[in-house]
Amino acid sequence: MGKRKALIWTVVIGTAVFGLTACGLDMPKETKTSFETMTVKKQDLTVPVKFSAKLKGQADVTITPQVSGQLMKICVSEGQQVTKGTVLFVIDSRNAQLELEAAQANLQAALAAENSAKLEYQSNKNLFEKKIVSSYMLDNSQNAYKQAQASVAQARAAVNRARVNLGFCTISSPVTGVIGEIPVRTGDQVSPASHMTIVSGNTNMDAEFSLPESVLELAIANGFNGNAAESLKMFPDVTFVMKNGTEYEHKGRISSATGMVNATTGSIACKATFPNPDGILYSGIQGTVVMPAAKQDVIVIPQTAVLRLQDKTLVYKVKSDSTATAVTVTTQDAGNGKDFIITSGLNVGDKIVTVGANNVQEGEQVLF
Secondary structure (H helix, E strand, O other): OHHHHHHHHHHHHHHHHHHHHHOOOOOOOOOOOOOEEEEOOEEEEEEEEEEEEEEEEOOOEEEOOOOOEEEEEEOOOOOOEEOOOOEEEEEOOHHHHHHHHHHHHHHHHHHHHHHHHHHHHHHHHHHHHOOOOOHHHHHHHHHHHHHHHHHHHHHHHHHHHHHHHHHHOEEEOOOOEEEOOOOOOOOOEEOOOOOOEEEEOOOEEEEEEEEEHHHHHHHHHOOOOOOHHHHHOOOOOEEEEEOOOOEOOOOEEEEEEOOOOEOOOOEEEEEEEEEOOOOOOOOOOEEEEEEEEEEEEEEEEEHHHOEEEOOEEEEEEEOOOOEEEEEEOEEEEOOOOOEEEEEEOOOOOOEEEEEOHHHOOOOOEOOO
């Protein structure tokens, strides 16, 4: 009975196949995958090297008052762009004005005393020449005159000091920049210990980042002679990229570098200065400084040729009999989103599969 059922199923399947063929339907055929290959060679390449960075205004200034008093007026708002000399805050100046007036009155009294002492001295001098008064009286009047002159100088200094203190009641921006947070309010009592705001001088912005020792070694290999000012000229223009991937339109230059490698991080602190004519950049913005690094005589292959298999990186090399064999390679990102730099595993002249590498089987005949 079992043999009969098997026979029936064989007849049915055979009939079905015959029927499909008779109806003009083709059975699926095996298709061969086509591949593209390339011959490995060396070339020169510019690779973008990236460093995490934070922006800071080149002339950030903390604003604190020079005198104590009640804050009468706040003349700016947070985030406002200001120029050098713009009035920021006004402190109650009435006490300072009274001190100036008192100092001016003291100066007038000192000038009057000086004039009286001068007349006394000149009179005694004439009388001494006529031998009417003694030298003792002449000397006393001369000393009194000098003391009066000193009093005038002190009074004049007090006037100048009072005038300066009065000027301190009006706080102006020392730089062109952007107003930061303003933690004080109108009516607050402020003093030289009070933090009022920060003016971020953003005409030029510094991107602070750490330069790895390996990059410094590259500079040494290219002629760095230990002169920091000269070595900075060797570095090319750099780019600043925002966190959202937007590239800032103006290029920057490496402007400073410390003369010591940090033993903990193995890097040196650097600054790249970017012009900020439109005030787009602000202190505190984080992003990436991108420095182009020239690499010479390196093997570059497309990313499509590279396969990741667990902890291995593979490339299929084409042997002389046109069959493919997998070889392990080490790679470095070329930074352009399409290529890898091969640091080991391939030699110049090797032929590799580039397109279709993910479909290659070990020992498979490669069409090219």
